Amino acid sequence: SQKIEQNSEALNIQEGKTATLTCNYTNYSPAYLQWYRQDPGRGPVFLLLIRENEKEKRKERLKVTFDTTLKQSLFHITASQPADSATYLCAPTNQAGTALIFGKGTTLSVSS
Amino acid sequence: DAGITQSPRHKVTETGTPVTLRCHQTENHRYMYWYRQDPGHGLRLIHYSYGVKDTDKGEVSDGYSVSRSKTEDFLLTLESATSSQTSVYFCAISEARAGTGGWEQYFGPGTRLTVT
Numbered sequence: 616s617q618k619i620e621q622n623s624e625a626l627n628i629q630e631g632k633t634a635t636l637t638c639n640y641t642n643y644s645p646a647y648l649q650w651y652r653q654d655p656g657r658g659p660v661f662l663l664l665i666r667e668n669e670k671e672k673r674k675e676r677l678k679v680t681f682d683t684t685l686k687q688s689l690f691h692i693t694a695s696q697p698a699d700s701a702t703y704l705c706a707p708t709n710q711a712g713t714a715l716i717f718g719k720g721t722t723l724s725v726s727s
Numbered sequence: 728d729a730g731i732t733q734s735p736r737h738k739v740t741e742t743g744t745p746v747t748l749r750c751h752q753t754e755n756h757r758y759m760y761w762y763r764q765d766p767g768h769g770l771r772l773i774h775y776s777y778g779v780k781d782t783d784k785g786e787v788s789d790g791y792s793v794s795r796s797k798t799e800d801f802l803l804t805l806e807s808a809t810s811s812q813t814s815v816y817f818c819a820i821s822e823a824r825a826g827t828g829g830w831e832q833y834f835g836p837g838t839r840l841t842v843t
Contacts, residue, residue: 647830658836658837661831712758712821715832
């Protein structure tokens with residue numbers, strides 16, 4: 616069966632450092648991979664989408680990589696801030712967009 | 728949460744009673760989804776809809792039914808609620824964008840359901 620693993624349930628870093636979150640998937644060949652942010656008591660918020668033929672995508676302080684050989688995506692937040700503290704979810708997605716499987720998330724805490 | 732509302736936001740019900748949750752969107756998106764989120768399991772897809780009257784099952788559909796009679800509304804029904812259905816339920820919408828094929832989803836604020 617399809618399996619999504621986000622390494623580390625929790626990640627604690629200091630303000631100004633780069634946070635790197637990992638998403639690994641098995642038994643799945645997604646056409647896209649999405650990253651979401653979720654704050655306590657709220658629904659997930661879309662951050663970035665990367666396609667299978669893209670190696671890297673950037674948006675402001677965020678960078679996502681997608682390695683279909685390793686079946687892995689890395690999510691980086693540079694110059695992290697306490698406001699970046701949240702749970703981050705990865706979601707590999709099929710071509711039709713009808714099978715979007717979410718990982719359990721990594722909770723990032725940025726301390727000042 | 729803009730453009731997506733869920734009602735009720737909180738509900739406590741007894742085992743065996745029927746429950747209907749409503750998702751309403753003002754974005755005219757074609758696709759709508761119902762998820763449940765539980766500690767240790769993350770977000771799991773219950774059902775989704777790809778148009779009016781067009782629905783399909785997700786990963787955890789047993790015990791749930793859905794209906795979509797209008798583009799803007801997607802209803803989730805628990806015919807006979809059980810304690811295992813205590814959860815936070817999220818509705819989401821998406822639309823493929825021409826030229827990009829993106830499938831990003833936009834989530835509602837969630838409904839916290841407790842079955843006693």
